[in-house]
Amino acid sequence: DVPTEFAIKLVTEPESIQHKSFMNNGxxxxxxxxxxxxxxxxxxxxxxxxxxxxxxxxLATDDGTLVS
Structure with missing residues (x-):
């Protein structure tokens, strides 16, 4: 598979929005x-x-059924 432009920027450009949003752990x-x-x-x-x-x-209270 050929990497997308998004993936390339994510990995190679620390100032890109892709890198900042995915790699920032605060x-x-x-x-x-x-x-x-x-x-x-x-x-x-x-x-x-x-x-x-x-x-x-x-899940453990009442009859334990999930309520949607």
Missing amino acids: GWDFNNRKSQAAEIGGGGGLSNARGQVAMYTP
């Missing part, structure tokens, strides 16, 4: 214990018991 340190303990949705698959309980409680 200075977040993913290997820092405080970062891993933060309760941030979609935080790279890391969780704690409190986060798991918050996610599964709606």
Whole structure:
């Protein structure tokens, strides 16, 4: 497959909007214990018991069915 112009700019031009939007992590340190303990949705698959309980409680209450 031939890379698209978008993909080329993403990889080769640090000042392009593609690079800035996809490669910017805001200075977040993913290997820092405080970062891993933060309760941030979609935080790279890391969780704690409190986060798991918050996610599964709606399924475990009442009859456990999903509400749409």
